[in-house]
Amino acid sequence: MFIMKNWKFTVLALAAVFASSLIAGCGSQSANNSQKKSFKIGVIQLVEHNALDAANKGFIQGLKDRGYVEGKNITVDQQNAQADQSNLQNIAQRFVSNNDDLICAIATPAAQTMANATKKIPIVGTAITDYKAARLVTSDEKPGGNVTGTSDMSPIKKQIDLLIKLFPNAKTIGTVYSSSEINSEIQVKAMTQYAESKGLTVKTATVSTVNDIQQAAQSLVGSVDVFYEPTDNIIASAMPTLTAITDAAKIPVICAEPNMVKKGGLATYGIDYYKLGIQTGHMAADILDGKSKPADMPIETAKDLKITINKKDAATLGITIPADLEKNADIIE
Amino acid sequence: MDLIISTISQGLLWAVMAIGVYLTFRVLDIADLTVEGSFPLGAATAASLLTAGYNPVLAIIIACIAGMLSGVITGVLHTKLKIPALLAGILTMIALYSVNLRIMGKANISLLQIDTIFTIFPSSLSRQMTILIIGFIIVLVVSIINYWFFGTEIGAAVRATGFNQNMIRANGINTDLTIVLGLLLSNGLVAISGALVAQSNGFADVGMGVGTIVIGLASVIIGEVLFGTKSFRNCLISVILGSIVYRIVIAIVLQLGMPPNDLKLFTAILVTLALSLPLFQAKINERKRKAANHA
Numbered sequence: 001m002f003i004m005k006n007w008k009f010t011v012l013a014l015a016a017v018f019a020s021s022l023i024a025g026c027g028s029q030s031a032n033n034s035q036k037k038s039f040k041i042g043v044i045q046l047v048e049h050n051a052l053d054a055a056n057k058g059f060i061q062g063l064k065d066r067g068y069v070e071g072k073n074i075t076v077d078q079q080n081a082q083a084d085q086s087n088l089q090n091i092a093q094r095f096v097s098n099n100d101d102l103i104c105a106i107a108t109p110a111a112q113t114m115a116n117a118t119k120k121i122p123i124v125g126t127a128i129t130d131y132k133a134a135r136l137v138t139s140d141e142k143p144g145g146n147v148t149g150t151s152d153m154s155p156i157k158k159q160i161d162l163l164i165k166l167f168p169n170a171k172t173i174g175t176v177y178s179s180s181e182i183n184s185e186i187q188v189k190a191m192t193q194y195a196e197s198k199g200l201t202v203k204t205a206t207v208s209t210v211n212d213i214q215q216a217a218q219s220l221v222g223s224v225d226v227f228y229e230p231t232d233n234i235i236a237s238a239m240p241t242l243t244a245i246t247d248a249a250k251i252p253v254i255c256a257e258p259n260m261v262k263k264g265g266l267a268t269y270g271i272d273y274y275k276l277g278i279q280t281g282h283m284a285a286d287i288l289d290g291k292s293k294p295a296d297m298p299i300e301t302a303k304d305l306k307i308t309i310n311k312k313d314a315a316t317l318g319i320t321i322p323a324d325l326e327k328n329a330d331i332i333e
Numbered sequence: 334m335d336l337i338i339s340t341i342s343q344g345l346l347w348a349v350m351a352i353g354v355y356l357t358f359r360v361l362d363i364a365d366l367t368v369e370g371s372f373p374l375g376a377a378t379a380a381s382l383l384t385a386g387y388n389p390v391l392a393i394i395i396a397c398i399a400g401m402l403s404g405v406i407t408g409v410l411h412t413k414l415k416i417p418a419l420l421a422g423i424l425t426m427i428a429l430y431s432v433n434l435r436i437m438g439k440a441n442i443s444l445l446q447i448d449t450i451f452t453i454f455p456s457s458l459s460r461q462m463t464i465l466i467i468g469f470i471i472v473l474v475v476s477i478i479n480y481w482f483f484g485t486e487i488g489a490a491v492r493a494t495g496f497n498q499n500m501i502r503a504n505g506i507n508t509d510l511t512i513v514l515g516l517l518l519s520n521g522l523v524a525i526s527g528a529l530v531a532q533s534n535g536f537a538d539v540g541m542g543v544g545t546i547v548i549g550l551a552s553v554i555i556g557e558v559l560f561g562t563k564s565f566r567n568c569l570i571s572v573i574l575g576s577i578v579y580r581i582v583i584a585i586v587l588q589l590g591m592p593p594n595d596l597k598l599f600t601a602i603l604v605t606l607a608l609s610l611p612l613f614q615a616k617i618n619e620r621k622r623k624a625a626n627h628a
Contacts, residue, residue: 079587080592082596082597083540083543084543084544084596084597085534085538085540085541085543086343086347086530086544086548087583087596088534089339089343089533089534090340090343090580090583090584090587091587093335093336093339093340093584094336094584094587094588096335096336097335097336108441109441109536109538109540112441112443112445112534112535112536113534113535113536115445115535116445116533116534116535116536133443134441134443134445134536135443135444135445135446135447136443136445183440208431
């Protein structure tokens with residue numbers, strides 16, 4: 001019978017062996033079949049959810065579009081921090097010590113950790129709303145460092161234009177958003193400015209948790225013609241609560257992104273994260289090609305926007321959608 | 334080599350938090366969940382002060398005081414309002430989420446391009462090396478202060494509280510006070526750690542505290558199993574080394590290509606194994622004794 005006498009010693013010895021394997025590092029085994037150099041690309045994603053996963057898939061597709069294919073001339077190291085920010089640091093160090101040629105950072109904290117870990121390796125970000133506020137770049141037009149990428153700021157003006165097109169007689173927009181989310185505040189401010197320039201008035205109500213939504217929405221019913229909802233996490237997670245009130249009052253809800261429409265909103269003119277990822281992949285390809293450097297690549301916003309319409313909700317509200325809108329839209333039945 | 338240095342330096346920064354968890358979990362014998370809120374509280378306080386142009390050392394001290402206050406709140410909820418310790422910690426943790434948002438004014442403050450404790454000293458060393466050295470100094474200072482404090486009469490009373498409250502009360506010591514004091518110290522340390530981690534990562538985020546307690550417990554338990562618990566000094570050193578070993582283990586499994594999705598499961602298994610090892614050890618010893626008796 002085998003009895004481990006000194007297990008403590010054994011564990012320590014094992015740790016030492018592992019540590020030395022760390023020092024040795026993982027030598028890159030790039031199969032140089034082609035004449036081209038093989039690039040090492042690290043992808044760091046903060047957490048798994050629909051939008052970010054789509055952006056990630058899009059990034060890989062975008063590289064493929066430009067001839068950078070996994071296993072052929074690039075090796076992609078996919079890492080996900082699972083919303084645990086202490087893991088971001090480990091992943092960042094892994095990329096730096098592997099001497100990756102390019103890093104794709106998905107979501108703000110991932111990009112901040114990467115930017116903090118390396119000033120040399122080019123970083124392209126995506127699913128980041130405001131690069132300047134996150135101190136990732138000196139300005140959106142001229143980043144000036146090793147970070148560039150695509151922003152997921154929603155096209156608020158286009159969304160309000162859509163609202164006006166659908167409801168030309170609307171006079172007052174109501175919006176419910178959470179007081180603890182800086183993103184929502186920025187969006188509501190921008191929306192108010194634009195709506196007022198179009199002669200509309202805006203009425204707001206804020207919530208601090210999902211439980212306040214019903215009361216906040218109810219307080220606006222009767223004094224508003226249509227709701228506009230920003231990409232607010234609390235509202236997004238409780239759309240059915242909001243639409244239970246608004247549908248009963250026959251008030252339509254225009255949202256800032258498609259997933260909120262899927263959950264009961266009426267329509268949006270919004271970002272397709274997969275396409276945003278493709279755009280990011282193209283930016284990365286420009287860097288790998290040696291055509292441009294992050295320092296002079298302006299932050300890009302989504303080029304491909306799409307209209308999403310919830311026909312079920314339209315039927316509930318008794319609204320007919322103009323045919324020209326419906327033609328190019330993603331329809332949710 | 335960079336990876337080794339950065340792994341150890343991360344281990345040191347988180348070790349301050351692990352010592353805090355050790356104080357509640359082992360010394361006071363309560364599982365205090367306040368840490369999930371006081372860790373980002375330290376980060377939020379320090380980050381806000383740094384962006385306002387305060388000196389990093391001062392920012393860390395104020396962050397520590399903020400953490401202490403949160404510990405006092407949990408302590409008062411537990412001792413004066415008789416709320417079970419676990420629940421008291423959860424209540425403070427939830428409240429701190431709002432407080433942290435208030436302090437930062439938003440969900441995330443970036444510290445890129447801002448002077449931090451790791452950038453104010455002029456040196457030719459690499460960033461990771463600087464973090465390692467400053468981390469080491471801070472851990473040393475924190476350990477010495479703890480060692481000194483728990484050697485004093487009041488410190489000894491706090492340590493005894495976790496062993497046997499009735500005996501302590503019989504000796505005329507107010508256990509309410511010692512529990513509050515223990516929670517105050519613990520969360521002060523956790524907040525310092527949060528402030529340091531935010532500065533080394535380059536940002537403070539309201540979601541930073543998720544999983545803090547598990548990391549703390551893993552560090553404490555791995556340290557105890559590998560490096561012993563003979564004396565208070567031995568325990569302190571064990572916790573610090575445990576925090577570093579935990580980081581090394583995580584770095585290794587990531588390096589070996591474990592999907593990060595499985596990290597949480599892996600950590601849980603690791604801690605379970607570490608916790609059950611002494612039991613196996615005892616069983617093996619018993620077998621040996623029996624065998625010897627039969628001989």
